[in-house]
Amino acid sequence: MSSTRLLSPLHLSSYCNGFHLRQSSRTSLGRHKSTSSVRFSWFTSEKQICRTMASRAQPTLNLENLNPCIKVMEYAVRGPLVTRAGEIEKELEKGVKKPFNEVIKANIGDCHAMGQKPITFTRQVLALVTYPKLLDDPSYPEDVKQRAKTILSGCRGGSVGSYTDSPGIEVIRRHVAEYIERRDGIPSDWQNIIISAGASDAIKNVLKLLICNVNGKKPGVMIPIPQYPLYSASLAEFDMHQIGYYLDESRNWGLGIAELQRSIDEARKVSNPRAIVLINPGNPTGQVLSRENIEEIIKFAYKEKLFLLADEVYQDNVYAEGSKFYSFKKVLIEMGEPYSSMELASFMSCSKGYLGECGLRGGYAEVINLDPAVKAMYLKAISAMLCPTVLGQACLDTIMNIPTKGEPSYELYMKERTNVLSSLKLRAKMVADTFNSIEGMSCNPVQGAMYAFPQMKLPEKAVEAAKKAGKQPDAFYAFELLESTGICIVPGSGFGQQPGTYHFRTTILPQPDKLKAMLDKFTEFHTGFLKKYK
Amino acid sequence: MSSTRLLSPLHLSSYCNGFHLRQSSRTSLGRHKSTSSVRFSWFTSEKQICRTMASRAQPTLNLENLNPCIKVMEYAVRGPLVTRAGEIEKELEKGVKKPFNEVIKANIGDCHAMGQKPITFTRQVLALVTYPKLLDDPSYPEDVKQRAKTILSGCRGGSVGSYTDSPGIEVIRRHVAEYIERRDGIPSDWQNIIISAGASDAIKNVLKLLICNVNGKKPGVMIPIPQYPLYSASLAEFDMHQIGYYLDESRNWGLGIAELQRSIDEARKVSNPRAIVLINPGNPTGQVLSRENIEEIIKFAYKEKLFLLADEVYQDNVYAEGSKFYSFKKVLIEMGEPYSSMELASFMSCSKGYLGECGLRGGYAEVINLDPAVKAMYLKAISAMLCPTVLGQACLDTIMNIPTKGEPSYELYMKERTNVLSSLKLRAKMVADTFNSIEGMSCNPVQGAMYAFPQMKLPEKAVEAAKKAGKQPDAFYAFELLESTGICIVPGSGFGQQPGTYHFRTTILPQPDKLKAMLDKFTEFHTGFLKKYK
Known part of the structure; x- marks a missing residue:
């Protein structure tokens, strides 16, 4: 995202300079070198540029009249630190x-970028649907063709x-x-499955339905703290009230009902709580x-009349002995009425698990117990965007319906899947232990x-230095680490954290040798760092 | 979209019935037939179902507290008529x-669905990036591999x-x-190019920036009437004011400045006009x-301080003698200051033109003269959605940078492109003439x-019959045509039309023999119909 180079507040002159820079530094990556000889005849001299600047149109859209919700939204996973990382990459080049x-x-969480290999079956199926001539190629297994x-x-x-x-x-x-x-031993109606361009797309489409101010109060959505910042960003964009409930770090990030109750009671004073987001794993x-x-949470949501959003995109990523993934759908249905008729949207993605196909943008929401009139509105709302990418849909198909025993692709599929998951399991332990x-x-x-x-204790002096630099202490730490x-x-x-505590998120995705070196x-x-700021 | 079958207002009983229906009628399309024997033990008898119904949780989300903007939005291209068409297809089956x-x-405008063939170069490139083993296959041309x-x-x-x-x-x-x-003979900065999942995605992301009420007035966006309903749907979703300006049917849908002035003057009373959408072609x-x-429009937009949105997704689809596509960018820049520094977003797509890859979701916005601080916000706003589908991006690449003379794929590419465009040209004439x-x-x-x-004069009696049926006369006509x-x-x-006039939109996409039969x-x-309602 080196585009931020241009974003000087002195935009008139920087634009002007930018034109020069761009002309002289453009290196054509394609073969159409001839185009760089296009004559930019309206900028012939410095003088003319200055005349031109004088009569420029002023932007109609500026920070004063920009969508205020866009101004406040943040998405840390791609924030200034990542921008700087991109710049450093270019400097190294x-x-x-x-x-x-x-x-x-x-x-x-960008698996392939960190060296994870795609699942062969998935890529073969995608190649064949994209270029159906390959259906006649004898080198592809029969189940891929089918x-x-x-x-x-x-x-x-x-x-x-x-x-x-x-x-x-x-x-x-x-x-x-x-x-x-x-997965659940519970029926699922295919008409409740809404395929999307990744889980993010589905999550935003469901959240959007809940935008409705009542008696001047904004709709509130409960999200865990720490959270995945898609939620805070979307709530900011939709001008909804974020109700953070803290996860309990001392109980392995467990979810306490007392904390849920505290956060909703507080939020009711200023908002109208409508939904709760759970991220599991x-x-x-x-x-x-x-x-x-999960049962406690469902009972809480029932009592408080909350719409459940279960972000279950990591359902295949469970490593610890004794840990097991239970879907909210399964638990809710098995609890019986009245819980089994509660509204629930659960989300899944092709980007995580053992597939890691982030770039293909496939995912879905299963939405149950929706008021049918609401469901009709939901379907109408997504129709203007036409459809999710078909190749993302095809990719989704290959993890939803995997090769079964006896089929030609079965052995390889299982081997590749096991390799990814068991390696991730090792790395999960290696990271926490380190x-x-x-x-x-x-x-x-x-x-x-x-x-x-991980949580880290930062020395007083580092906190002070961060303040001086106008940064959050943990961001200050992260910038020093990066540089x-x-x-x-x-x-x-x-992601959010208890005031006065400092954390960071790292993925466990670098391949084992690289991960070892990184740690x-x-x-x-x-x-x-500790020595420097002692 | 047969899912609407379930959307009866008697939702409790229909859901209940739905379970039965779904169990008995489920035909497993996959090979996992065993799953249909999952025992749904909590619904064992009619009696129990009725007990269950009595204690169901009530939906927390209903038409009363649903996002009001979603309620009012409409997207006719996928409206009730299309739903009915889908049902008819199932009935025929x-x-x-x-x-x-x-x-x-x-x-x-779904080209491939109507029999148009994909461009070979595009699909070969996509197959190779998806399944890189094919890079070693000698049967692919060198430029595809490159x-x-x-x-x-x-x-x-x-x-x-x-x-x-x-x-x-x-x-x-x-x-x-x-x-x-x-295309334009005008420089373009690659950092102004924002790739998107189809043009729709890009259009919504730009419109979103303009949401900002000033002095209690909603932001207004000028759109042509008739329009492509993505615009009306998005403005409804974003709670922005739609300012319709009529195109002049008697002057071949030309765009008159007097009408632009009339519509904006009227709109200023109730809204704060901020942008104008042009769809060309x-x-x-x-x-x-x-x-x-185009020059007149740009002058008008300058005078009224409007942000320009140029929907130019059909730039390759120009058929008529004497007609030529001019991009807003080219005209605006060539007009010089102050026009050449006006803000403009222009949109392009892989879904139209001669490629017609609607399902792959590739497109872009070129956004020029943005306030740099606004551009930073724009980039931040799209970052939470991570990235547009990579295969959609790759597809876009294949029409932006087409094979050149002397390269192995050149002849075939040109032949395929010419075939599509010349056939569309013939069909365009055939449709209008008929x-x-x-x-x-x-x-x-x-x-x-x-x-x-086309415009049609509907007999009085048909208009009356439509009223009786609670339909718009043109929708009434379209339903009869469909049935x-x-x-x-x-x-x-x-799409919108002058009051009292009746039109319909038809694509020119059915293949020539089918189009002939359809006409x-x-x-x-x-x-x-005329006879029936005479």
Whole structure:
């Protein structure tokens, strides 16, 4: 995101200069070198530029009249630290000397970027639906071909280039429902499956339905603190009230009902609480909720008349002995009435789990017990965006309906899946163990998901230095870490944390050897940091 | 969208019945037949169901407290008529007798669904980036391989499964900028290119920036009437004021400055007009704006301090002799200051043109002259959604940077492109000529885009019958057409039209023989309709 280079407040002159810079520094990456000889005849001299500046139109859109919700929203996973990391990468490319050779992006759950390999079955199916001539190629397994044909038969005109129904292709929605039935032992209606461009898209579409001020009070949505910042960003964008409930770090990021009650009671004074978001397994905190805990939460939500949003995108990422993933759907249905008829939206994604296909943008929401009139409105609301990407849908199909024993792709699929998950399990332990071994740091076990969220005690002097630099202490720490080691993490303040505590989120995604090296560098940096600010 | 079958207002009982229906009628499309034997033990008898119903939780979200903006939004291209068309398709599959054998979906610009073939180069590149093993396959042309490698080199970890920067992959943004430079003979800064999941995504992201009430007045956005309903739907969703300016049907859907002035003067009383949307070539109206007309519009926008949004997704679809596409960017820059420093967002898509890859969701906005602080906010706002689909981005690359003379894919690319465009040209004429030959219909020439928007005189008795049926007269007509012939069009009321006039939009996309048959059926139906309501 080097575009921020241009974002000087002196925009008139920087734009002007920018034109010069861009002309002289443009390197054509394509073969159309001829285009760089286009003559920019209206800027012929410095003089003319100055005349021109004098009569420029003023922007109609400025910070004063910009959407105020956009102004306040933040998304730390891609914030200023990441921008700086991008700049450092470019500096390294240009040969600038640094105390490291590469930036390690431990800020974002971007599996393939960190060296994870795609699942072969998935990519073969995608290649075949994209270029159906490959259906005649004898080198592809029969189940790959069969799957590609099934998906293509759900596409109008037999092409992934056609629009699908807005909630997705029927056969894929049916596969999703069958997956959920197998997972939970509970029926799932394919018509409740709304496919989306990643879980983020689905989450925003459901949250959006709840925007409605009542008696001058904003709708409130309960979210965990720490949270995944898509939630805080979306609530800010939608001008909804964020009701943070703290997870209990001392009980392995457990979720206490007393804290839920405290946060909602407080929030009722200023807002109209309507929904509760649960992230299980937790992001950034890595805990896996117990069945009992889920039951308590559902009872709480029932009592408080809350719509349940269960972010379950890490359902395949459970590592710790004794931890098991229970879907909110399963628990809620098995609790019987009145709980089993509560509204619940649960979200899943192709980006996480063992697939890690973040760039393909596939996901879904299963939405149950919706008022049918509301469901009709929901479907109407997503229809203007036409449909989620068909190749993202096809990708989703390959984890919802995986090869079964006896099919040609089965062995390889299982091997690849197991490799990814068992390696992640090792890395989850390695990361938590390392941070627990560092002076002044503590880290709950990473039971699931892809992140650790260690706490660190920062020396007084570092806190003061941060204040002087106008930064949050944890952000100050993260910037120093980045500049000295190339390791890019996200400060805890981007996710929320108890006042006076400092954390950071790191992914567990670098491949084992790189992760080992990263943790060594991290340990060394931290020791040095403590010494520096002693 | 057969999901609407479940949407009875008697939702308790229908949900209850739904469970039975779904259990008995579920046909597993996958191979996991075993799952249909899952025992749904909590619903064992009618009696128990009724007990269960009594203690159900009530939905917390209902029509009373649903987002009011979602309630009012409409998107006619996928409205009730299309839902009915989907039902009819299912009925035909089941063997229900109809006076026709298939539904012809002339409601939506869905090229591949209507039999248009994908461009080979595009699909080969996509297959290779998806499944890089194919890079070693000697049967792919060298330029395809080169392109795939270039795209993969822009992906983190060399995988399309990684997240990209939120505005897209740098090398593709550069290719877009180079395309624009070639098109306009005007420089384009790649950092002004924001890649998106189709143009719709980009349009909404720009409109969103303008949400800001001033002195209690809503922000207003000028849109043509008739318009593409994404605009009315988005303005409704964002609670912005829609300022409709009428296109002049008698002057081939031309755009008169007096009408722009009338509409903005009127709108200023109740809103704060901030932007103007231009669709060129026009959707649903098919006109191509002249350079003079564009200049007038830009002058008007400057005078009224409006942000320009140029929807130019049909820039490759220009058919009429003497018509030529001029981008707003080119005209605005060539007009010099102060116009050349006005804010402009122009939109392009992979879904239209000769590519027609609607399902892959690729598009971009070029945004120029933005206040740098606003641009930073814009980039921040899109960052929470992570990135547009990488395969949509790769698809975009293949029309932005097409094979050049001498490269192995050049001849085929050109042949395929010319075939699509020349056939569309023929069909554009065929459609307009046919509607002009039908009694009581008139149709402006389809100069560009993919639609005709004929006017029809409806008999008094038909208007009365429509009123009785609680329908708009044009919707009433469209439903009768659908039920009698299987032809699915969109009534003019979905796009907006002068009060008392009746229109419909049809695409020109059915393949020539099917289009001929459709037009014959249409003519026959219309004659019968006139007779019926004489």
